[in-house]
Amino acid sequence: MLISELARSSGVPLPTVKYYLREGLLPPGVATSATRATYDESHLRRLRLIRALVDVGSLRLDAVRMILEAVDDKGVDLHDTIGAAHTALSPGGEASQRGRQAVEGLVRRHRWRVEEGSRNKVALAVALDAFDRLGQQPADETLDVYADAAAMVAKVDVASVPTETAEDAVEFAVVGTVLFEPVLLALRRLAQEDASGRRLARRRVRTARRTRG
Amino acid sequence: MLISELARSSGVPLPTVKYYLREGLLPPGVATSATRATYDESHLRRLRLIRALVDVGSLRLDAVRMILEAVDDKGVDLHDTIGAAHTALSPGGEASQRGRQAVEGLVRRHRWRVEEGSRNKVALAVALDAFDRLGQQPADETLDVYADAAAMVAKVDVASVPTETAEDAVEFAVVGTVLFEPVLLALRRLAQEDASGRRLARRRVRTARRTRG
Numbered sequence: 035m036l037i038s039e040l041a042r043s044s045g046v047p048l049p050t051v052k053y054y055l056r057e058g059l060l061p062p063g064v065a066t067s068a069t070r071a072t073y074d075e076s077h078l079r080r081l082r083l084i085r086a087l088v089d090v091g092s093l094r095l096d097a098v099r100m101i102l103e104a105v106d107d108k109g110v111d112l113h114d115t116i117g118a119a120h121t122a123l124s125p126g127g128e129a130s131q132r133g134r135q136a137v138e139g140l141v142r143r144h145r146w147r148v149e150e151g152s153r154n155k156v157a158l159a160v161a162l163d164a165f166d167r168l169g170q171q172p173a174d175e176t177l178d179v180y181a182d183a184a185a186m187v188a189k190v191d192v193a194s195v196p197t198e199t200a201e202d203a204v205e206f207a208v209v210g211t212v213l214f215e216p217v218l219l220a221l222r223r224l225a226q227e228d229a230s231g232r233r234l235a236r237r238r239v240r241t242a243r244r245t246r247g
Numbered sequence: 248m249l250i251s252e253l254a255r256s257s258g259v260p261l262p263t264v265k266y267y268l269r270e271g272l273l274p275p276g277v278a279t280s281a282t283r284a285t286y287d288e289s290h291l292r293r294l295r296l297i298r299a300l301v302d303v304g305s306l307r308l309d310a311v312r313m314i315l316e317a318v319d320d321k322g323v324d325l326h327d328t329i330g331a332a333h334t335a336l337s338p339g340g341e342a343s344q345r346g347r348q349a350v351e352g353l354v355r356r357h358r359w360r361v362e363e364g365s366r367n368k369v370a371l372a373v374a375l376d377a378f379d380r381l382g383q384q385p386a387d388e389t390l391d392v393y394a395d396a397a398a399m400v401a402k403v404d405v406a407s408v409p410t411e412t413a414e415d416a417v418e419f420a421v422v423g424t425v426l427f428e429p430v431l432l433a434l435r436r437l438a439q440e441d442a443s444g445r446r447l448a449r450r451r452v453r454t455a456r457r458t459r460g
Contacts, residue, residue, distance in 0.1 A: 090381070113447035120436055146441040154440055158433035164426050168299070172427070179403045180427065181434050183396035188438035190392045192446050207443075211436065213377050214385070214393070218435070219428055220371035221394050223333055225401035226424065227367055228359035233405050234326040 037063070040073045044081040051081065057095065059084055059102060083205045087119075090212045097122040101208075105200045115200050116207045121153045123211065129159030136162050139174070144181050187218065250276070253286045257294040264294065270308065272297055272315060296418045300332075303425045310335035314421075318413045328413050329420045334366050336424065342372030349375050352387070357394050400431065 041048040054060040060080055063071030080102075087093045087101060104110050104118040129137075137159045141148060148155060165171050191210055196202045250268075254261040267273040273293055276284030293315075300306045300314060317323050317331040342350075350372045354361060361368060378384050404423055409415045 086381070090377075111447070113443050116443055117440065120439065124433075124436060141437070144441075146437060147444050148437055148440045152437065152440060154433055154437040158430065158437060161426075161429035161433050164303075164429070168303070168422060168426075170422070172430070176403055176407070177430075180400050180431055181438070183399045184431060184434035184438040185442070186396045186399075187393050188435055188442045190389055191435075191439055192442040194389070195443075195446075197447070207439075209381060209383070211439065213374075213381075215432055215435075216374035216377070217371065217385070217390075218393055218397060218431065220337075220367055220374050221397035222401055222404075222428075222431070223337065223424065224354070224359060224361055224365065224367040224371060225394070225397040226333065226404055226420075227330065227361045227365060228357075229398070229401045229405040230326050230329055230408075230420075231360050233408075234324070234410070 035073050037071065037073060040077055040081070044078055044085070046081050046085060054081070054084060057099075059095070059099060079199075079201055083201050086205050086209050087122075091123055091208050092212075093122055101204060105204055112197060112200055112203055115204055116195070117149070119204045119208050120211065123208065124153040124157045125160075126153055126156055127160040129156055130163050130166065132166065133159035133163040136171075136177070140177055140181055143174075143178065144185065187214070248286050250284065250286060253290055253294070257291055257298070259294050259298060267294070267297060270312075272308070272312060292412075292414055296414050299418050299422050300335075304336055304421050305425075306335055314417060318417055325410060325413055325416055328417055329408070330362070332417045332421050333424065336421065337366040337370050338373070339366055339369055340373040342369050343376050343379065345379070346372035346376040349384075349390070353390055353394055356387075356391065357398065359398075400427070 035043070037051060038048060041051045044051070046054075051060065055062065060077060063073040063077065065071045083105075084098055084102075087098045088095075093101075101115075101119045101122055104115040107115075110118070134155070137155050140158075141155070162172070191207075191214070194210070195206050248256070250264060251261060254264045257264070259267075264273065268275065273290060276286040276290065278284045296318075297311055297315075300311045301308075306314075314328075314332045314335055317328040320328075323331070347368070350368050353371075354368070375385070404420075404427070407423070408419050
């Protein structure tokens, strides 16, 4: 197909497609004349991946480039390619030693096999540090319930990643990771609403009686 | 204590304390002269709650005011007070009918007791709508695993809320809800890293052999 058709089929504006070509994010088409080239399904798939990373993952182009390099490098295995994508999504940051130790303890208790310098570990330590600033620290028992819940959903997430092509796998992993985040948070609040109603039901009845009486 | 001590003890800048007093978010102290008033522990606690809502919950002052009114209204029971605070945290939005139906189905399957017009339901429907735009929809089975995981952590969240005073309960509920969100998301990514490593381990060995061979 021509570049104009590629733009139309992908829903990506033509100037943006041309920009991705110039930047080398999208491989060149096959030249059919000095000024024309044709593109195929692989270009469509690549465009879809780029848009998922940019629109859903809110990634900057340098992070997108890093992921695409991992996708294209046949020496990089699928787990590491997906890992590169997840790493690009993770907010880094500076964690306290206490936060990092809490994370190491948790990883050990749950026997999770994760990279030594995993950015997900740093993100978790930074998130735990926020409690410190309020003079609170979640108990290990609480964190363990959270970790078990996280493992439950992660298992489902990972089981459904297609492994045929690195492009599909990365797109699915990134889109799934990002799109399910607000779902998980909204579900937690909805479940809190239910749990709070059950826990405070008796108190509610008492208060209602007192108010009416 | 004097207003200057109140500012110092709470860590809230004096001009901000005065602003909260003018806006009626902080109740007036007991006047000891025409220009002086004294403040007590209840003012400190209220200031801490306001800061938690503003700093941790990123709430605007009109939302803070709404929550404080629920805290102060003895006719409102604790569950509804916490609910008012959670509602103020929830992003709201416009959900599609399909998204809303998916949420109703899920609430029914899990027998969650939630308010008819709960904003958490809307937030969930909006989150599900994001999949639609990519032409995907999570399967009910996937959502159910997510819901079960959410219920696990919600139970722990709610069980630890102190119920002595409405102020403590609301502060704890808001702070816990907000601060645990990045913890849960980071744990999920870390667990994905572990799950992905386990699932793709054999593939990794094969690839490594091919690469070295």
